[in-house]
Amino acid sequence: xxxxxxxxxxxxxxxxxxxxxxxxxxxxxxxxxxxxxxxxxxxxxxxxxxxxxxxxxxxxxxxxxxxxxxxxxxxxxxxxxxxxxxxxxxxxxxxxxxxxxxxxxxxxxxxxxxxxxxx
Amino acid sequence: xxxxxxxxxxxxxxxxxxxxxxxxxxxxxxxxxxxxxxxxxxxxxxxxxxxxxxxxxxxxxxxxxxxxxxxxxxxxxxxxxxxxxxxxxxxxxxxxxxxxxxxxxxxxxxxxxxxxxxxxxxxxxxxxxxxxxxxxxxxxxxxxxxxxxxxxxxxxxxxxxxxxxxxxxxxxxxxxxxxxxxxxxxxxxxxxxxxxxxxxxxxxxxxxxxxxxxxxxxxxxxxxxxxxxxxxxxxxxxxxxxxxxxxxxxxxxxxxxxxxxxxxxxxxxxxxxxxxxxxxxxxxxxxxxxxxxxxxxxxxxxxxxxxxxxxxxxxxxxxxxxxxxxxxxxxxxxxxxxxxxxxxxxxxxxxxxxxxxxx
Numbered sequence: 001x002x003x004x005x006x007x008x009x010x011x012x013x014x015x016x017x018x019x020x021x022x023x024x025x026x027x028x029x030x031x032x033x034x035x036x037x038x039x040x041x042x043x044x045x046x047x048x049x050x051x052x053x054x055x056x057x058x059x060x061x062x063x064x065x066x067x068x069x070x071x072x073x074x075x076x077x078x079x080x081x082x083x084x085x086x087x088x089x090x091x092x093x094x095x096x097x098x099x100x101x102x103x104x105x106x107x108x109x110x111x112x113x114x115x116x117x118x119x
Numbered sequence: 120x121x122x123x124x125x126x127x128x129x130x131x132x133x134x135x136x137x138x139x140x141x142x143x144x145x146x147x148x149x150x151x152x153x154x155x156x157x158x159x160x161x162x163x164x165x166x167x168x169x170x171x172x173x174x175x176x177x178x179x180x181x182x183x184x185x186x187x188x189x190x191x192x193x194x195x196x197x198x199x200x201x202x203x204x205x206x207x208x209x210x211x212x213x214x215x216x217x218x219x220x221x222x223x224x225x226x227x228x229x230x231x232x233x234x235x236x237x238x239x240x241x242x243x244x245x246x247x248x249x250x251x252x253x254x255x256x257x258x259x260x261x262x263x264x265x266x267x268x269x270x271x272x273x274x275x276x277x278x279x280x281x282x283x284x285x286x287x288x289x290x291x292x293x294x295x296x297x298x299x300x301x302x303x304x305x306x307x308x309x310x311x312x313x314x315x316x317x318x319x320x321x322x323x324x325x326x327x328x329x330x331x332x333x334x335x336x337x338x339x340x341x342x343x344x345x346x347x348x349x350x351x352x353x354x355x356x357x358x359x360x361x362x363x364x365x366x367x368x369x370x371x372x373x374x375x376x377x378x379x380x381x382x383x384x385x386x387x388x389x390x391x392x393x394x395x396x397x398x399x400x401x402x403x404x405x406x407x408x409x410x411x412x413x414x415x416x417x418x419x420x421x422x423x424x425x426x427x428x429x430x431x432x433x434x435x436x437x438x439x440x441x442x443x444x445x446x447x448x449x450x451x452x453x454x455x456x457x458x459x460x461x462x463x464x465x466x467x468x469x470x471x472x473x474x475x476x477x478x
Binding site: 059 | 130131133134135137138140141142144145164165166169170173174176177178179
């Protein structure tokens with residue numbers, strides 16, 4: 001069971017970090033808010049597992065890309081919210097460009113005919 | 120489990136709880152009943168314990184890193200404030216040193232058992248008069264106490280200290296000696312490490328030319344040679360036969376004693392009933408308390424006071440031997456730190472030291 005979680009973290013790690021950083025770009029959010037934002041923005045295609053989300057948040061916090069703060073939510077509840085740090089913003093830019101290069105390369109491989117026709 | 124980690128755990132619990140609360144609220148807002156919402160939110164969240172566990176793994180060595188940072192910070196501050204550091208270190212050093220010193224004294228005086236068998240039953244008996252509250256014992260009073268009491272197995276008297284010049288077998292030496300009776304060793308339940316103790320005959324004047332060596336003297340001057348037994352040494356230029364040697368733990372009545380000689384008593388002192396010159400040590404019978412022993416010696420003292428005019432104001436006091444030896448051990452501290460030795464102090468010191476100072 002635990003092994004299953006670990007494998008999923010391994011698989012998701014790069015993309016999940018990027019998704020979290022991207023989500024926080026628009027402002028501070030708590031864990032549940034982040035998972036909902038990813039779900040909604042992906043048209044419910046991406047469902048972030050809590051067993052991946054919280055380790056990722058705590059790892060990013062330790063790397064000082066995000067910082068946590070206890071605040072009171074609109075429902076008047078104490079929640080731990082995360083926001084991007086300056087280092088986090090740089091990291092987001094770097095990961096975005098990595099991702100774009102990766103997707104472009106993937107697209108080039110997956111759609112060679114389209115690419116050849118276009119050329 | 121350190122404090123930092125405990126706090127992180129509490130925070131993680133709160134974080135997960137708030138996640139579930141938000142999820143339940145959302146589901147209720149979408150039309151689920153509270154029970155459904157709760158069940159579904161929990162199912163969607165998954166195994167709470169497992170999520171906590173994998174999240175905790177992300178903290179890794181963070182707490183250790185913080186400890187290293189704290190240590191670095193501490194060292195930096197110590198270097199930046201050498202004056203403060205010095206005072207802090209000195210304070211610690213003095214504190215530790217003082218505690219060690221006090222413990223050593225307390226251990227020697229209070230905690231370490233007396234090096235005698237069944238030592239809890241040993242008491243010292245002192246003479247008490249209106250003029251002086253702690254006088255040693257007169258031989259006649261000892262004889263009467265011994266004959267009339269029912270609480271003690273035995274009572275022994277000894278001379279605290281005498282001095283002898285040891286000559287003839289090397290450098291002349293001035294020795295502290297103690298005159299002891301044949302019944303002292305059985306009473307204290309000690310055995311010589313070498314040879315034998317004194318016999319009652321050797322306590323008779325004229326038959327007392329025998330000695331027992333302290334462990335220190337035996338080792339230092341005679342190289343620990345067991346064949347010293349039976350040889351003669353010269354005290355005050357009179358030949359004495361060595362009949363025994365003690366183990367290192369036997370240092371009675373004081374640490375300074377280097378040689379024991381047989382106690383002899385001038386018969387005249389039984390007539391005068393004075394000569395408060397002897398330390399008295401007794402072993403009370405099993406089951407007898409110090410209070411019971413005290414009340415019996417008080418009763419005997421009252422009888423003797425009626426019988427003999429010289430005993431009119433004489434009383435006896437019983438104290439556990441441990442406390443008695445503690446008084447002896449306190450002496451150097453008192454002498455050094457209390458005040459310059461006043462007449463009274465000298466008097467008290469010499470009494471506990473020599474058992475009367477009358478010789």
